Amino acid sequence: MKFELAVLPGDGIGVDVTTEAVKVLQATGERFGHTFNRHHGLVGGIAIDQTGEALPKETLKMCRGAQAVLLGAVGGPKWDDPRARVRPEDGLLALRKGLGLFANLRPVKVFPMLTNSSNLKPEIIEGVDFIFVRELTGGLYFGKPKRQWQTSRGRRAVDSMAYSEQEIERIVRVGFELARGRQKKLVSVDKANVLESSRLWRQVAMEVAEEYPDIELEHMLVDACAMRLIQNPRYLDVVVTENTFGDILTDEASMLAGSMGMLPSASLAGAPREGTSTFGLYEPIHGSAPRRAGLNMANPIAAILSVAMMLRYSLSLTKEAQTIEAAVEQSLNEGYRTYDIMSEDKTKLGTKEMGDLIAGKVGGQ
């Protein structure tokens, strides 16, 4: 089969890890007889340097014409001036908006051979394997009014946590669909004891639940979820939550896996359903780690696992996705590590060598 993909390496180690992810994609194509036509575009700091915009129109157009987008990371000290008219991260927000991406999926899986890389005790994190679904386009970050003003008694500021029932319904549905393909257990996180938007969230979640009688729905307060994540993370399987809660909880969750370099993510424009393809953007959760850029140090596994997610959700290539995931696992099992997950008696590899190793295993070597 033939697929059209947009590839946006971005800045810093975004370039290093995307190169390896593409290598693994190529190997997958060769093994399974697919052609992945890749269209490269600019986003972030490099786009600002070359065009003055963080998301040039051509890039957005190219992404809209593709079946999925693979992104590296954006940003770096060069573009950090707070007075700058445009910032690299503006490119990411514009991409999400321009592509209608409202569901951010972050799987957190602790590989058995890496339990010692985490700050948490091995017995707490052993067997952790859950997926967070974060709403991406509403809530506190976008709600109006949103402003700061001067009063006679000093400055004041307001942000608004606003949600419509349609926005809640579509994201909760993503949670239910994912739960269906996993342990049929969905945790919906809110703060319904205090927030009106959360009370609506909970009501809508219960209404949608009627369409999914096979799925067990549990409501959890966000503060309880923050504790559960470090006290008994194995309890969780699929978790759905609003934008701000999700932003904070997913970063907390990423610490379970030991390194940012291990965790992929997807941002989808629809609910993923077995056997159908959903448009999405796929990227590692980490940033551009500018100090590591170009040094052949960055861990490419998060980017490589992002390719696996892309194959699964946007191209309906489940077997191919599993092959990549198995190749990653096998490489780790054989003791190969990048610097961020290195431990005694293991073999340290650079970015390129780790990419070569995984691509080789995908290709059947």
Ligand code: NAD
């Ligand atoms: P970061 O994720 O780039 O780095 C955090 C730490 O993790 C650093 O010590 C880094 O060396 C390490 N790290 C990250 N990815 C790694 C990998 N693949 N392998 C090995 N080590 C890895 O976060 P930061 O330092 O806060 O931000 C750096 C820049 O990235 C900033 O400009 C920030 O705005 C940007 N950023 C971009 C995104 C994105 O593109 N989605 C996300 C977060 C931060």
